[in-house]
Structures are given as C-alpha cells and as structure tokens.
Amino acid sequence: MTNQLAQQQNQVAPKEKQNAFVTQVAKKIEEMKQQGQINLPDNYSAVNALQAAYFTLTAVDFGSDKALIDKVTPESVAFALQDMAIQGLSVAKKQGYFVPYGDKLQFLRSYHGTQAVLKRLNGVKDIWANVIWKGEEFEVEYNERGQLAFKAHKVNWKAATGKKEDIEGAYCIIEREDGKQFLTVMTMDEIATAWSTAKTQNVQNKYPQEMAKRTVINRASKAFINTSDDSDLLIESVNRTTENEFEPTVKDMGDIEEVKREIEQNANSEVIDFTNEPAEKVEATVVVETKKPVQQQQASFTDGPGF
DSSP states (O other): OHHHHHHHHHOOOHHHHHHHHHHHHHHHHHHHHHTTSOOOOTTOOHHHHHHHHHHHHHSBOTTSSSBGGGGSOHHHHHHHHHHHHHTTOOGGGTSEEEEEETTEEEEEEOHHHHHHHHHHSTTEEEEEEEEEETTOEEEEEEOTTSOEEEEEEEOOGGGOOOOGGGEEEEEEEEEETTSOEEEEEEEHHHHHHHHHTBSOOHHHHHSHHHHHHHHHHHHHHHHHHHTOOSOHHHHHHHHHHHHTTBOOOHHHHOSHHHHHHHHHHHTTOSOOOOSSSOOOOOOOOOOOOSSSOOOOOOOOOSSOOOO
C-alpha cells in the first residue's frame, strides 16, 4: 500500500510535466533577458520554441518504446532546452536538434541555426555556404588586403550526386554590414578530418552535402563569434553547442585535474529544479576511455535532421 501510494505521488501527468519544464526554463530565460544577459530577437517566443522542443522530446521513438526525454536526466533536458532558447533558436524551424549521449541530452545547432545566430551578431549582414562537386570550376584570389577572396564558381548541376566521394570541398562567405566579405574554403579531406573527431558520424554519412556546409559554416563563424561584443552567455552557448558534436581528447583537454575542477565548478551551473526540494549541486566527472569509445545513442530523425 505504501509503495502504491509513493508511486501515485511520484507520477506526474504529461501535461503538468510539460508545463513544469516549459514554465521554469522560460522563466529562467526571461530573467536573463530582463537582466540584460541575453538579447533575443523581437519575433522570438521562448515559450513557443520550448513547447515545440518538448513535444519533439516526448515523441516515442519507433526504434524503441521510449521517448527521448525518458532516456536522459531531467537536468540535462533543462540545460539543453536552455541552450536552445538562449540562442533564440527553434527545433520546429530545423535550427537544431537534440541528441542523447549516454544519459545526457545535448542540443546541436543545425547550419540553419548557425546562420540565424550569426545574423544576430553585431556587424554581420549575411552568411551562406555551398558545396563544390567534382568537375565544377571554383576560383579564388587574394584581394588588396592579402585575404583569400571568392572569384567564381561555375556550377554543374549534374555533378551534384549527393555522394560523399563526389564532393571536392565546401566554402562559406560571411558578409558584413559594410559590404566586406570573408571567405572560408575547406577541402573534403579537411572536412573529413573534422568529422573524424565527431562523437558519431551517422548523420555525416547520410547527409554529406548538408553536413559539409555545416562544417565549413562552423569554421567560418568561429572568428566572428569569439570576437563579438554580444552577450557572453550567448557566445558561451553558441560555442558549447558547436563543441557538443565532438568528443574531447586528452590533448585538447590539457591538464585533466584542472579540467575536472573547472567542470565541477561550472558544468550545468544554471540548474533548474523540477522538484519541490532545493536544487543540489550537480557534479560532473571527466572519464578518459583508452580501450574503446563510449557508447552513444544517435537521435532518431523522422524526416531528417535540421542540419
């Protein structure tokens, strides 16, 4: 009888559970906005974006009998939703998607999402990317400032096979409000090297054309993002959702003990409590696997990822 009563008390109606997540994350986002920590687009509704995201997370995966939200911790769900909202993005607009790594949920930006974020930064007018297929003519030159600049791309629409082996490379152009353009070019070998450090390559192999664009856009945007005078919380969230895709290595992490201390102090520091009890400090541990990679789960996409 006691166990049955406890189970009844612990059961939360799906609608109430949704309201708890959406309401409390939205409240946190509104507090950040009021304090001037973030600057969301005028036409962005955090509540609507969070509700759409929550609906996506509660959809049952037909590959298993579980919804994505039931495979991960509530704290990681809140943090992933917060990352999405801080950047003013929406999964309903294919600007990102959620991927579980173990029992932790992470938000990954699509290239549409990166474009949206870049256009919000001060001084950026536009950003676009294209794939270079085998047989196409692509020309660059150095401008008067000694910077690599776009000259011409003669497109052959028949060359766009959609196969990874037929991609020569990709390029991205970021245009500032003063009209100056900045070109970033990557060969397919460079793109493949970037993919080799990813936690999973399922999406890259399935959608190489779109993921090649995503990779070159991420590389091109780094300088603009990290030299921007926009909100530190926005920049931190942008960088984190880019790095979520990649598994850190010992070389990247440097001093392991220092990283451990930093994670313990900062990881998921903005914890949102979904219980009636005070929130407890969330601790994280760095694990370096030397024999075999950590098992990951790839998010299921019913109509393809948002890229």
